[in-house]
Amino acid sequence: MVPSHSSLLLFVSAALVLLAIPGPAVFYVTSRSIGHGRSAGLVSALGIGVGTLLHVVAATLGLSALLMSSAIAFSVVKYLGAAYLIYLGVQKLLREDSFAASGESARTKLSHVFGQGIIVNVLNPKTALFFFAFLPQFVDVSRGKVAAQIMLLGLLFAIMGVLSDSVWALLAGTLAHALKRKARWMRTQRYVSGGMLISLGVATALAGSTTKK
Numbered sequence: 001m002v003p004s005h006s007s008l009l010l011f012v013s014a015a016l017v018l019l020a021i022p023g024p025a026v027f028y029v030t031s032r033s034i035g036h037g038r039s040a041g042l043v044s045a046l047g048i049g050v051g052t053l054l055h056v057v058a059a060t061l062g063l064s065a066l067l068m069s070s071a072i073a074f075s076v077v078k079y080l081g082a083a084y085l086i087y088l089g090v091q092k093l094l095r096e097d098s099f100a101a102s103g104e105s106a107r108t109k110l111s112h113v114f115g116q117g118i119i120v121n122v123l124n125p126k127t128a129l130f131f132f133a134f135l136p137q138f139v140d141v142s143r144g145k146v147a148a149q150i151m152l153l154g155l156l157f158a159i160m161g162v163l164s165d166s167v168w169a170l171l172a173g174t175l176a177h178a179l180k181r182k183a184r185w186m187r188t189q190r191y192v193s194g195g196m197l198i199s200l201g202v203a204t205a206l207a208g209s210t211t212k213k
Contacts, residue, residue, distance in 0.1 A: 003140045003149050011138040015157050019164040024200055028085070028120055029165045031196040032113055033172035035092055041169025043110045047117020049162035054122055056154030059131040060147050081123030082205035088116060089197030131157075 003011070025048045033041025121127060131154060139149045 002152065003138060003143065007138045007140050011153055011156070012160075014134075014138075015160050019160060022168070024124060024126075024203075025121065025161065025165055026168050027196055027200050028117070029169045030172040031192075031194075031200075032117075033169045034176045034192055034196070035194070036109065036113065037176060038170055038173025039110060040113045041173045042166055043114045044117040045162055045165035045169050047114040048121045048165055049158050050114075051118045051121025051124075052127065052158040052161055053155070054118075055127045055131050056135075056151060056158060058128060059135060059154060060151045078125050079205060081120065081125070082201045084119060084123055085201030086198050087201075088120075089194045089199075089201060092194035092197060093191060 002008075029041050029044050029048065032044040135150045135153050135157075136146075138153055139146055143149070
C-alpha cells in the first residue's frame with residue numbers, strides 16, 4: 001500500500017526541487033499577499049492546496065487521462081483558467097483596497113480569496129497533467145494498491161506545496177506590510193498585484209502543454 005522508503009525519499013527530493021522553482025501557484029499566492037497582506041496569501045495557499053487535492057483525486061481515479069486524450073477538453077479548461085486569472089487581475093486594478101479592513105469584511109475577503117485559490121488551481125489543466133505524469137513514476141507496483149500509493153504521494157505533495165507556498169506568502173506579505181505606510185506604495189500595490197494576475201493569465205493562455213505546478 002505504501003511506496004518503498006527509497007521511492008518515498010526520491011519522491012520527496014524531486015518534489016522539493018520542483019517546489020523550489022516558482023510557478024503559477026507561487027505567482028498567484030504572492031500577488032494575493034502583495035494585494036491583501038500575509039493572511040490573504042496564506043489563505044490563498046490553502047485554497048491552492050485544496051485544488052491540488054482535487055487534482056490528486058482526479059489522477060487517482062484516472063480522470064486526468066481525459067485531458068491528455070482530448071485537445072478540446074484541455075483547451076477549454078486552459079482558457080477558462082486563464083480568463084479567470086485575467087478577470088481577477090482586472091477586478092484588482094479597478095478596485096481600491098485598504099489594508100485597514102474591519103473584522104467582518106476581512107473574514108469575507110479571506111473566504112473569497114480561499115475560494116478563488118481553489119478555482120485557479122482546479123482550472124489549471126497543467127496541474128492535472130503534472131500529477132498524471134509525475135506521481136506514477138514513484139509507485140511501486142510490486143507493493144500493490146497502486147491507486148492508494150498515488151493518493152498518498154499526491155497528498156504528500158499537496159502538503160509540501162502548501163508549506164512552500166506559505167513561505168512565499170509570508171515573504172511577499174512581509175514586504176507589503178513594511179511598505180503599507182508609504183503613500184506611494186498604497187497607490188501602486190493594486191497595480192502590482194493586478195498586473196501579476198493578468199500577466200499570469202496571459203502566460204497561461206499562451207503557454208504550451210508543458211506540465212508544471
